[in-house]
Amino acid sequence: MSAGLVIAVDGPAASGKGTIAAGLGAHYRLPVLDTGLLYRAVGVLMRRLDEDLDDAGLAGAAAARLTADQLRDPALRTRAAGELASRVAVHAKVRGALLDFQHAFAGQASGAVLDGRDIGTVIVPDAAAKLYVTATPEVRAKRRWTQLIAQGEAVTYDDVLADIRTRDARDGGRDTAPMRPADDAVLLDTTEMTIEQAADAARRIVEAARARWITTS
Numbered sequence: 001m002s003a004g005l006v007i008a009v010d011g012p013a014a015s016g017k018g019t020i021a022a023g024l025g026a027h028y029r030l031p032v033l034d035t036g037l038l039y040r041a042v043g044v045l046m047r048r049l050d051e052d053l054d055d056a057g058l059a060g061a062a063a064a065r066l067t068a069d070q071l072r073d074p075a076l077r078t079r080a081a082g083e084l085a086s087r088v089a090v091h092a093k094v095r096g097a098l099l100d101f102q103h104a105f106a107g108q109a110s111g112a113v114l115d116g117r118d119i120g121t122v123i124v125p126d127a128a129a130k131l132y133v134t135a136t137p138e139v140r141a142k143r144r145w146t147q148l149i150a151q152g153e154a155v156t157y158d159d160v161l162a163d164i165r166t167r168d169a170r171d172g173g174r175d176t177a178p179m180r181p182a183d184d185a186v187l188l189d190t191t192e193m194t195i196e197q198a199a200d201a202a203r204r205i206v207e208a209a210r211a212r213w214i215t216t217s
């Protein structure tokens with residue numbers, strides 16, 4: 001466990017957790033890891049090698065070979081990469097192979113912000129601050145669709161909403177790391193919020209948790 005402040009930001013696809021995590025990282029001057037990129041990189045690697053995404057052994061081996069510089073590939077930000085990620089993320093071997101990378105990041109002396117699905121429950125259960133960011137599927141689909149259009153992808157809102165529903169079912173349906181809030185996470189529903197309002201609300205939650213963490217550590 002790091003001696004610094006560790007913040008866990010979990011939530012479903014396109015809930016705004018990435019933007020919130022980046023804002024918290026900038027505010028507290030902490031390094032930020034978008035753990036979705038790890039799963040996206042494994043999925044993209046498997047597809048490039050033309051390997052079967054349902055083969056847990058091959059996917060686990062691809063995850064074990066992952067390096068930090070692979071996370072900078074812009075191809076990881078596409079809709080297709082999100083779908084590939086969600087498919088390989090169901091394998092316990094993949095999740096296990098990605099543990100060390102995430103633990104090392106969270107263990108930095110500076111502290112860290114990590115966003116994902118299972119940060120507060122599995123990766124850093126003793127994080128000082130835990131947020132679980134949600135929004136309705138329709139609002140999440142609208143946000144993701146706007147983002148993908150800006151990236152130049154030809155995709156309809158209805159397709160993105162269908163993706164979100166499929167991914168919610170798959171991400172929340174596995175035994176290894178069910179997508180659920182940690183018991184001690186604070187829920188942040190951003191459905192009716194602007195980015196600024198969500199960022200402010202997240203900072204208030206972390207400030208309260210940080211005050212408790214300073215007193216007890």
Ligand code: DC
Binds near residue numbers: 036082116117
């Ligand atoms: O947050 P994202 O859209 O980049 O995540 C892509 C997929 O990766 C998501 O559908 C589920 C998986 N994932 C996961 O299982 N655990 C994480 N900590 C992060 C992502």
